[in-house]
Amino acid sequence: MTSSDNCNGTVFFYGAQFDIPVLRAALERDPNSTRMAFFLGVTLHGVGDNEEALTALQYRIDLGGWYLERYECHLRRVSRRCSLLPSSPCIEPTSLQV
Secondary structure (H helix, E strand, C coil): CEEEECCCCCEEEECHHHHHHHHHHHHHHCCCCHHHHHHHHHHHHHHCCHHHHHHHHHHHHHHCCCHHHHHHHHHHHHHHHHHCCCCCCCCCHHHCCC
């Protein structure tokens, strides 16, 4: 799976149209699969499907388990919510001071 980033943080995954149904089917078989829930949320976030991404990421958070995955889901939910704001400035990574 390859991706390319653009300025507003949206990532376009080539092949995600094939990944999403497989991940959903895996979650239907095992609704407690934290890995499949994580990958589904991340993939939906990557393709810019706002409402489903927020729902899937929250579902992964609610499953509990590994704190790093939950932390990543929280960050992606904040990122997705910020992108929905009417004035979301685009900050180029090269303009940030380290």
